[in-house]
Amino acid sequence: MGSTTDGTPVSPRGVVDLRGVDGPGFTVRYPAGAVVVVSGLPGAGKSTLLRRWSAAGAVAVVDPRAVHEACEAVMPAWLPYAVYRPWARLRHGLLLRNSVRRGGPLLVHDCGSRAWMRRRLARGAGRRGRELHVVLLDVGAAAALDGQRARGRYASARVFARHLVGLARLSAALDRGDPIPEAASVLRLDAVSRSRATVVRFGGRGL
Template structure:
């Protein structure tokens, strides 16, 4: 499938499928902490090695490695966030396909990414993992790492606004659900497991890169 506009695959079971993007696309994967963003990104990046993946957790761990063990993360969180932003800016400006791990609750981040990409003639695409708060909390417990109540509530409110915009679009009361994104792919726990890989360039009509690996089927959206 080549998503354009709003593509809602929540609740749809079936065969695995590949998601095709332009060869230079910026793809933002969003959802609550514990929704499976990192798992999906690892699966997609393994099948599309030409795509760079930017995950704030990696920056957090790199900062923690050079800090005294007794120093709580809250003390150097601003530095870690600044380093993540710098890495994201360098990665966007470098060009080529990009996978971005983001909570999705910050519209300004998507707008900034879209502007940076547009300067290079590239598109921003959004993938939203809508699994629900209970499932996300279960995911946090399973990975052994939990977001604070305050952070989780903040992300939940931000994503609630995004889902409301998507709902207005689906009802025909809003023309564009997320103006900065060329496509919004909605996945839940069922369809998330079916999204076997992301391919960049091949079959999209743009770009020159193509992901490796056999066909895994398609889904219509």
């Protein structure tokens, strides 16, 4: 189901491409207990969208940046992040696993360039009768770099290039009509439609 220009709620199933579609704000609806992965290049607006969606209701969010900052807060200021990065990644992985096991709707911040991560999340969710859904912020490299400059936080050129290759591969598969079997839906948004996706709801229409 898609929304064009009238603000009708969107209940994604399969691939729903709203890139370049302007109009009023709309609500995105998912099944109760869905695990929704918000993906895109560093600077694409994932954190902004997650803050907007989580502020509108009691939805748990797993964001690796929060884990990074929590680890940073207890480490000496002189210690480079690269030294304790493995510990931060382990903590993030455990938090993600436990959040999926706990049940209830879940929003996950992830660049989305790693198919193995989506498959792992889908398996964990599926064992509990839950669906995995993907929101892909397909804004392009130039807009993502502008986003990094605006927030004053930059991904390294190596990390950015790695995610760019992975997400280009995913976008090309979607453009060909290839299925993404681990995801019940992929909602493709760009800078225009991203700002229109104002609210996320889980479960029945009355929620």
